Each structure stands twice: as C-alpha cells, then as structure tokens.
Amino acid sequence: MTVAVEGVGTPPRNREIADIHFIGSRILIYLSTLLAVSIIGFPLLWMLICSFKPSDELYAVPPDFLPRQWTLQNYSDLFLQTNFPTYFANSLIVAGGATLLSLAVGGLGAYSLSRFRFFGMAAFADAVLVSYMLPEVLIVLPLYIYVVKLGLADTLIALIISNTAFTLPLTLWFMRAYFNAIPASLEESAMVEGCTRLKAMMRVTVPLALPGIVSVGVFTFNQAWNEYLFALIFISSERNKTLPLGLANWIGRDTIYSWGMLLAGAVMVTIPVIVFYLLVQRRLIVGLAEGGAKGD
C-alpha cells in the first residue's frame, strides 16, 4: 500500500530491511497491475485479434492465439455483404442529432441554472437529476404510445428525440457544473464595459466553457451511440436500424453470419468511441491547465 517513502527517517540499521520492503512492494504493485490489466484487457484484445482470423480459424478447437493467416476478409464482407454502412450512418445521424439538440437546449438551460436563482429553479435542478435516473423501460412504454400515435414509428426522428430524454439531463447537469466553475465576475466586468448580458455570455462565458462543452458533447454522443432499447422498440425496418440494433440482431444467428463479421463489426463500432475519448482527453487536460494558469 502506501509505503513508498518508508525509508525516509528510519535509523541506518533498519535501512536494509526498509529497502527490501520497498522493492518487495514495488514488485507486488507491478505484478498485480499486470494481472489486472491482462484480465481486463483480454476480451478487447481477443476481439481485435479474432476479427482478422479467417472463418475456419474462428471455429478451430483449440484456437490459436494469433491468426495463422491474417485477413481483412471479415471487414470487406461486413461492408460489402451487409447493411453495416447503413447502420453506421443511422447511428451517426441519431447520436449527432441528439448531441446537437441536447447541447443547444441544455447549454442554455444550464447557463440559466448556474447564473440565476429565481423561483422554481432549484426544484427544476432536482427534477433534472430524477429524470436522468428514471428507468428506461418506464419511459419507453408511454413514448411508444406517442410515437405510434404521431406516426413517427420506424423513424430516426423518434430516436433522436427520445434519446434526448436522457442526454438532456446529462448535459444540463454537467454544463451547470462547468458554468459554475467560471466566475460570474468575468461577465460582469464585460457588462460594465457595455456588453449586454447575452453578449457577455456569448463572448466571455461560452468560449471559456468550450472544453466542457466538447466533453459533455462526447458523453452525450457516446450515450446515444450506445442506446439499444429505444431502437429495439421504435425501429422495425432494415434501413432505419442503428448499430447496436443491427449488430444485436446478428448474434444468435451465427449459422448465417460468421463470428468474424460480428467481431469486425464490434471493432468498427468501438473505433469512433476510442477516437472521441482520445480527443477529449487532450481537450480536457488543456482546459484544466488553462483554468489553472488563469487562477480563480
């Protein structure tokens, strides 16, 4: 545990014992980290490796760890023989649409929640948290009635709007925290210099909150990109399926679709998520560093 600097201040005769103790604990740390990382990382590594195996190797018993013959066949099958590109495009539209809607609506709302204290706003903030925690299966029943009634069944619009039921509370909650961290005095001094409140918000606060906006956008996008239940219930036609729905329908039909194609699909669905997080990670660090340099 926390024994890293135990050697400091110990009498000389205990020095050697402390050193052995220190080295021992180092080895323990590295070994347990290695063990944890291998177990946790293995499924994803296995997914990646197997997506490059030809189909006879995927069904080999016992399997080889690395493919004897690396192939891109699974990926080309995925794009040429299935509706994967359609699913991908639909998922981009749904996740992108829900993100834009949540950021536009929720960004404004979060600003209001952060800067003003008028009647009902504290209660509204609580309601936001509750609505984020509502079970999806509870909301989906009435939404299904509305979607059918409004003739929106099997449309991407229905998915974009219903995804907002959870991405909007997320945006409101996180953006409020980001706005809270930006001192209102910055806006006030802009207002003293003649800006209106709205102008001060757009010119001072929004640029400062940009790293926050980007990272909330990524969270929101990821949530909608992942969403399965709404798609399962609202979407029926092949041309409107999103990635989670499309891929899930292939599982269990492994006689028709090979595991290779499924695993290649899984890799392709994961790539945008990884790329986005790498993007945000850098933005987040830059944002934090800037905030620290400017001080409170």
Next chain:
Amino acid sequence: MAKPGSAALAGDRLLAYTTLAPSAFLLLLLSGVPTITVFVTATQSVSTGDSSGPFVGLDNFLWAIREPMFLTALWNTFVWVFGSVVIEMLLGLGLALLLNQSFKLRGAARAVILAPYLIPTVVAVLTWRYMLHDIVGILNVILLDLHIISHPLLWLNSPSLAMFTVIMVGVWKFFPFAVIAILGILQSIPQEQYEAARIDGASSFQQFWRITMPYILPVFLLTMLLRTIWTFHKFDIIYLMTGGGPLDATTTLPVLVYLKAFDDFEFGRAAAVALLTFAILAVLLAIYFVLIRKAEARQ
C-alpha cells in the same frame, strides 16, 4: 449577481426563464408526461399498440404481486444488483488503490482499465458471447487447459450458471466507474496526514483504516448507491446476453417489463410492473438525495 428591485433584475428574470424554457419543455414532454401516462396505463387493461383500454383499477398491480414470474424477477433483480455492486465496489477500491501508487506506465494501465466502461454494451456482449461459446469459446478452452474445470461449461445456457455469467460480464463492463470515482477522491487526500501517521509508527494497514477509509467513505457510499440505482434498472446487457433466459433465470424486473409489453403484448400489466420497479427505485433515489444534501452541507 443582480441586485434586488433593480431594472436589471426584471431583465435577468426574463433571460433566466427564457433560456430555461426549452429544457423544461423537453423534459416535461419526455419524462414528466410519460411518467404520468404510465400511471394511467397501469390502471387499464390495454394491449400493446392501443393507446387506451377499459379501466380496471388496481387489478394489474394485484396480478403482479401474485404472479410467480414477478416474484422470480424481483429475486433475480436482487441477486443481480447485490452481486454486481458488491464485486464492482471491492474491485473498484482495490484497483483505485493500485492506480493511486506512482509507477511507470500508470497512464497506460488506467486507459486499459477504463476501456470496458467506454465501449458500447453491444460490443461487450458480442465479444463475451464469442468467448463464452460452449465449444469454440476461449474461456472454456483456457479453464480446461488449466484443469480448473473438467468439462466445458454452458455459461449462458445453464439456468444455474447464467446469472453468475451475466454478473461477471456486467462487472467487467461497469466496475471502471467505481475505479475512477474512488481514484479521484484518493488523489485528493492530503499527504501530510500519512506523514504524521508514519512518524507515529502506524503501519500501512493502520494508515488505510484510519486515514484512507474514513476520508473516502462518503464518495465510496455515494458511488455504491449510484451503481445500485443504475444496475437496478439496467436492461440492455442482460437482455442481449440471455434474453432473460434460460428458464427465466436472468429475467430481472426491467427485462420482465419489456417481455410483458413487447412479447406478451400486455401493456397495462407491463406498466404496473414498471411502476412497482420505480417504487423500489424511488426509495433508493430518496436515500441518494439525502446523502447528496449532507455532502453539500459539509462543503
């Protein structure tokens, strides 16, 4: 902030409410009205696809609490939540303590450990279902090789094993949340406390129980509660792994709501089950709010 009574206040109020209005409207539309609608639906005998049916009072609720399937789902939900959350929190604490040490490649280790939480659920399910395949699945192959098991296990097809398997996959997918939450609070512990304890001759075990644990406890409990709430109404990972089977062994309450509504087309009864689920959840939410208020008051 605006001064009371000034003309600026009226302008601020207008701005405050107009900027909030679109959010309020959408949330009302997507959370508020639906929640009320479920109450109405639950008192009707209505099939899926129809928007209303004859009023039956509390019949759907009475049906639910007498229905063996509901009790099975309630018990399964308890096992699923308890098993998942306990393992996630213990694993989360252990790995957070590990990642709190400084060592080479710590950033890389953290990225690998965080990865399962970031990937889409359907990806996790696909990968694990391939690994758990009775014959070609790598997990059975490895365990047979190591002589831990003597014959291939039917991870998802045996009623006695399926819940364990789903919990295992769920823990793998969601425990990084606990790691990140606990790691965050661990890194904010003032190091002087440890130095003082070391001068007093406290062992690292004592330091953990006297300094680390009391310091992180509020965040630990809050994280545990959040995980409990989310695990409680989780639908997709269970449904995609097993569809609630085999023989209802993994049918939790959210899965039951779905099956009632979209397999049996009994919409009213599904709504009643959803509301009973929500009632249990409401208790958890109430505790969550009390804890949050306490934490805010302490700051």
